[in-house]
Amino acid sequence: MDYEKIEQSEKRRRILGKGVTYLFLTIWALIVLFPFYWMLLTSVKSYGAYNAEHIPAFFTASPTLENYKDAFTAVPLAKYLLNTLIFTVITTAIMMVVITLAAYAFARLSFPGKNLVFTLFLSLMMIPAELVVITNFVTITNLNLRNTFTGLILPSVTSVFYIYLLKENFEQVPDELYRAAKVDGTSDLKFLCKVMIPICKPTMVTIVILKVIECWNSYVWPRLITDDPNLYLVSNGIQEIRENGFGRENIPAMMAAVVVISLPLIVLFLVFRSRIMEGVSRGGTKG
Known part of the structure; x- marks a missing residue:
């Protein structure tokens, strides 16, 4: 019985460790990829829309290829x-x-x-x-x-x-x-x-x-x-x-x-x- 509890505890610890690792990697990936997203987003904003933003917008409703x-x-x-x-x-x-x-x-x-x-x-x-x-x-x-x-x-x-x-x-x-x-x-x-x-x-x-x-x-x-x-x-x-x-x-x-x-x-x-x-x-x- 004690062995089963220890094994379950170890299993939960491994799952928790993997969860924390994947969470950290996901956050880090978002940080690394964000400049690329911002570059692409800015490139499809019109000149007027970009300059009209007092607070930078993280998306645009009217993208343009101009x-x-x-x-x-x-x-x-x-x-x-x-x-x-x-x-x-x-x-x-x-x-x-x-x-x-x-x-x-x-x-x-x-x-x-x-x-x-x-x-x-x-x-x-x-x-x-x-x-x-x-x-x-x-x-x-x-x-x-x-x-x-x-x-x-x-x-x-x-x-x-x-x-x-x-x-x-x-x-x-x-x-x-x-x-x-x-x-x-x-x-x-x-x-x-x-x-x-x-x-x-x-x-x-x-x-x-x-x-x-x-x-x-x-x-x-x-x-x-x-x-x-x-x-x-x-x-x-x-x-x-x-x-x-x-x-x-x-x-x-x-x-x-x-x-x-x-x-x-x-x-x-x-x-x-x-x-x-x-x-x-x-x-x-x-x-």
Whole structure:
């Protein structure tokens, strides 16, 4: 009888614990998602209705899509989206080639001073980002690459953190596979393409998605290196809408542009969320 009471008490305690956990997670999810809801809500409010609100309303009875039309007509938002797509695709593709070769070299190849070089390489992560921006700006300016796609892309084609992450993942591949491949006369490049990349694909997909998000949200460097509207990215387009398109008061039109810009990243995450979770879990698993 006592055992039954103890078991029922434990069961109630587990149910109560799960209830509290789910309640906390629900509240936290609402807090995280609220800015997205507010952005979407504001984007479908008319200019007059938004400015007439003395107290912000959490819903609207007369939604409108006029703000989305204005976002594409006041500034060339479609061109900014195309520029961002080109910048993102080229930068991500080049970076994946660079970091894959670098990570493979540090993970599998043997050469004098490898550990020292990698340690010095990692020390670059301790340099403040502002100093890197200044150095990159001076270099790109001296090469006469301002107001060019090349100048936009070059400083972003490598990443110490992604090389480290991929190197750690490459090192989890058993050494026996590498030795067997070398016995069969397989070259390092072929082993990388046929064995390492397929095995580490989840991590590489995660890196690609993170880089795409990074490129899509780039603001400081594009703003610094170019003043040519033909090369503006979407982040610059938001500022363009604020400064030149509608003035500082038309918040609904700005929110409509933000929704359009954010939608590709949201879709990307929803499509590849399982790969992202798999890549993160593999990155933290040894063997």
